[in-house]
Amino acid sequence: MKKDLGQRADFAISQKYEKTATVKSKTSQFEADAVAIKTRTNEYDGVIQYEQNIGNKGNREIHLMIGIDPEKFDIFYKKVQEIGLIRSMEITKIDKTNEYKQLNAKKASLEKTLFSLNELKSKAGAISDYVSLHDKILEIETQMQELGVELGNFDAENEFCTIKFSLYEGETEKKLSLIKRVKIALEWTIKYYAILVLSILILVFSIFILLLLIDKLKLMTVIKDKINE
Numbered sequence: 001m002k003k004d005l006g007q008r009a010d011f012a013i014s015q016k017y018e019k020t021a022t023v024k025s026k027t028s029q030f031e032a033d034a035v036a037i038k039t040r041t042n043e044y045d046g047v048i049q050y051e052q053n054i055g056n057k058g059n060r061e062i063h064l065m066i067g068i069d070p071e072k073f074d075i076f077y078k079k080v081q082e083i084g085l086i087r088s089m090e091i092t093k094i095d096k097t098n099e100y101k102q103l104n105a106k107k108a109s110l111e112k113t114l115f116s117l118n119e120l121k122s123k124a125g126a127i128s129d130y131v132s133l134h135d136k137i138l139e140i141e142t143q144m145q146e147l148g149v150e151l152g153n154f155d156a157e158n159e160f161c162t163i164k165f166s167l168y169e170g171e172t173e174k175k176l177s178l179i180k181r182v183k184i185a186l187e188w189t190i191k192y193y194a195i196l197v198l199s200i201l202i203l204v205f206s207i208f209i210l211l212l213l214i215d216k217l218k219l220m221t222v223i224k225d226k227i228n229e
Helices: 002-014 030-043 070-080 097-121 127-157 178-228
Strands: 017-027 047-054 061-068 085-095 161-169
Touching: 017 030, 017 070, 030 047, 030 061, 030 070, 030 161, 061 070, 070 161, 097 127
Parallel strands: 017 161
Antiparallel strands: 017 085, 047 061, 061 161
């Protein structure tokens, strides 16, 4: 049981992933909110990795790619949602643990190969063999350097989660207060209640007129029968 817990802990520590949130927001206070997102980024020690500004006043857009520490990702994601009126948002998480392990396995294999080649240098042989061996060692060392850069970049990328934030300029829907909502609800209720009552009155009046006409027709029929007698 302890062994299983230890393995799970090791996996959690070595887990590598890319976590990206995409947030799109609209605002009628573009300049203020553009400053606000950058201020929030500084407050949470984020890094603006990419910035694009598009459009003229009245129809502007700003697109930011923000690197943020994984521990601050969730709270920063919530704070970003307070800027402007959110149009859409989503989070994507991609596990890259296997890729990271494969790179390390490749590194270990190259290290073993390099060690074996260096051992061959101490043995006697023809000059042509030494030249060939030297070229092979240089080739392996070059591959290890490239792999080291790739691993370094991989680790650097996973030190931060990413938030892609897009802010669009434009009029936003105004939020109604509770009192305003109640007032509108009452106005609609009174309006439709009045229409309903009026409809009922018209229906009752129509039925009343119809009954009068029926009674009148019956009376005329009786009078006609009397005359015929």
